[in-house]
Amino acid sequence: xxxxxxxxxxxxxxxxxxxxxxxxxxxxxxxxxxxxxxxxxxxxxxxxxxxxxxxxxxxxxxxxxxxxxxxxxxxxxxxxxxxxxxxxxxxxxxxxxxxxxxxxxxxxxxxxxxxxxxxxxxxxxxxxxxxxxxxxxxxxxxxxxxxxxxxxxxxxxxxxxxxxxxxxxxxxxxxxxxxxxxxxxxxxxxxxxxxxxxxxxxxxxxxxxxxxxxxxxxxxxxxxxxxxxxxxxxxxxxxxxxxxxxxxxxxxxxxxxxxxxxxxxxxxxxxxxxxxxxxxxxxxxxxxxxxxxxxxxxxxxxxxxxxxxxxxxxxx
Ligand SMILES: C[S@@+](CC[C@H](N)C(=O)[O-])C[C@H]1O[C@@H](n2cnc3c(N)ncnc32)[C@H](O)[C@@H]1O
Numbered sequence: 001x002x003x004x005x006x007x008x009x010x011x012x013x014x015x016x017x018x019x020x021x022x023x024x025x026x027x028x029x030x031x032x033x034x035x036x037x038x039x040x041x042x043x044x045x046x047x048x049x050x051x052x053x054x055x056x057x058x059x060x061x062x063x064x065x066x067x068x069x070x071x072x073x074x075x076x077x078x079x080x081x082x083x084x085x086x087x088x089x090x091x092x093x094x095x096x097x098x099x100x101x102x103x104x105x106x107x108x109x110x111x112x113x114x115x116x117x118x119x120x121x122x123x124x125x126x127x128x129x130x131x132x133x134x135x136x137x138x139x140x141x142x143x144x145x146x147x148x149x150x151x152x153x154x155x156x157x158x159x160x161x162x163x164x165x166x167x168x169x170x171x172x173x174x175x176x177x178x179x180x181x182x183x184x185x186x187x188x189x190x191x192x193x194x195x196x197x198x199x200x201x202x203x204x205x206x207x208x209x210x211x212x213x214x215x216x217x218x219x220x221x222x223x224x225x226x227x228x229x230x231x232x233x234x235x236x237x238x239x240x241x242x243x244x245x246x247x248x249x250x251x252x253x254x255x256x257x258x259x260x261x262x263x264x265x266x267x268x269x270x271x272x273x274x275x276x277x278x279x280x281x282x283x284x285x286x287x288x289x290x291x292x293x294x295x296x297x298x299x300x301x302x303x304x305x306x307x308x309x310x311x312x313x314x315x316x
Contacts, residue, residue: 003059004103006033007297008238011284012097013037015236015304020044022094025085027078027221030103032060038097039067046070048085048093052077052127052212056103077127079220082228095234096225100218100244102126102208104296110178114208116200119179124204124211134207138175143167153215153243154206161188162203178204209241218244222251226275231309235276240299245283252278252305276305 012034016024022045026035029049038047049064049071051057057075064071076084078098085093102114106126110118113134122134137149143163151159165184166175175181182200189196209215225235239245254260255276259268283301291298 002031003105004031004033005294005296006031006037007099007294007300008284008286008290008302009034009037011302012099012236012238013041015279015284015302016095016097016234017306018042018045019094022046023048023090023092025081025093025096025225026050027081027096027098028100029060029073030056030099031105032063034097034099035060035064035071036067039064039070043070045094046072048072048074048088048090050074050076050078050081050084053103053106054128055105059105077217079217079224081221082224085228092228092230093233094230095236096229097236097238098218098221099238100214101240113178114204116178116182116185116204119177119182121177122175122181124208126212132211134178134181134211135175137207137211138166138181139170149210150203150206152206153209153241154202155242156199156202156206158188158199162199205241209243214241215243215247218247219251222248226255226307229307231307233307234279234304235307236302236304238300238302240301245301245303248303252276252303255305275308277308279304279306 018038018041020042024038024045024047026038026047026049029035029051035047035049047070049060051060054075057073061073064073072088074084106112106114111120113120113123122138124134146163146166147159150156150162162185165188169184185200185203186196189199229235237248239248256274256278257272258274259270260272261268261270280303283303286297286300
């Protein structure tokens with residue numbers, strides 16, 4: 001079983017516009033696939049590769065060993081990127097790649113609690129040094145919080161019914177394993193099997209996003225990345241979830257705007273500076289062949305922007 005198949009690999013490397021002598025960040029090293037391609041593409045760049053998962057760090061460290069003079073591997077959340085780079089005496093970078101979410105390994109091995117097809121303890125932490133697990137969420141969160149998580153992150157129409165059932169069942173027997181949650185969904189969604197699988201996928205994804213504060217980390221890294229990007233530096237992000245893609249799209253748009261004054265103002269008084277130029281008006285998506293070869297790539301969207309050289313200058 002392979003650890004992970006990198007998605008939109010060539011597209012992401014091309015998007016980064018790698019410059020000789022440049023400093024780059026892979027915020028989500030995973031199996032090291034994108035990192036390796038970056039290091040291979042240009043022998044004269046330095047890469048800082050982050051991952052919050054120890055298993056990924058171990059795997060990427062082995063894979064990237066041939067490049068060890070040009071890569072620094074850091075086990076941390078990418079939301080701490082700025083501080084961790086400062087400790088490495090790096091104040092600015094030429095590009096950053098993020099390939100969000102979990103790796104195939106997280107789902108396929110099952111033991112970490114990310115899979116509804118296996119029966120293992122309800123964990124779902126990418127960073128196992130953190131305390132919050134799926135077991136804690138399911139057994140202690142109030143009804144309205146569970147509804148919000150399942151509805152907002154899972155976009156699940158039956159969020160209320162599922163959350164209500166969780167609250168009732170845990171009074172009788174606390175949730176311990178992924179099988180307990182999976183059985184609950186089987187019992188509620190008695191329709192066709194395809195529908196059950198989709199519902200399970202949505203509920204498990206919602207819990208995972210909450211437990212790992214995935215949107216919070218993304219908001220933080222967007223702000224930090226733009227601050228430390230050099231003029232002409234590139235930010236490239238692959239996302240798999242509608243909420244993440246919306247956040248990235250809106251952030252890029254805000255950073256591209258030259259003025260945020262209300263339209264009724266006769267002249268601009270906001271002094272807003274456009275810091276980014278969006279390079280992908282529409283996201284880059286995997287081609288049919290990639291989707292055929294790796295069905296997990298089907299929801300991927302790559303958005304790319306470049307830091308302007310001189311704020312509000314169209315040519316930059
Ligand atoms: C989709 S995989 C990346 C795969 C990688 N690009 C490759 O080619 O193998 C996402 C990885 O990012 C890590 N990750 C997700 N959110 C993170 C965060 N906020 N900080 C650091 N690592 C994160 C996960 O642990 C996982 O290993």
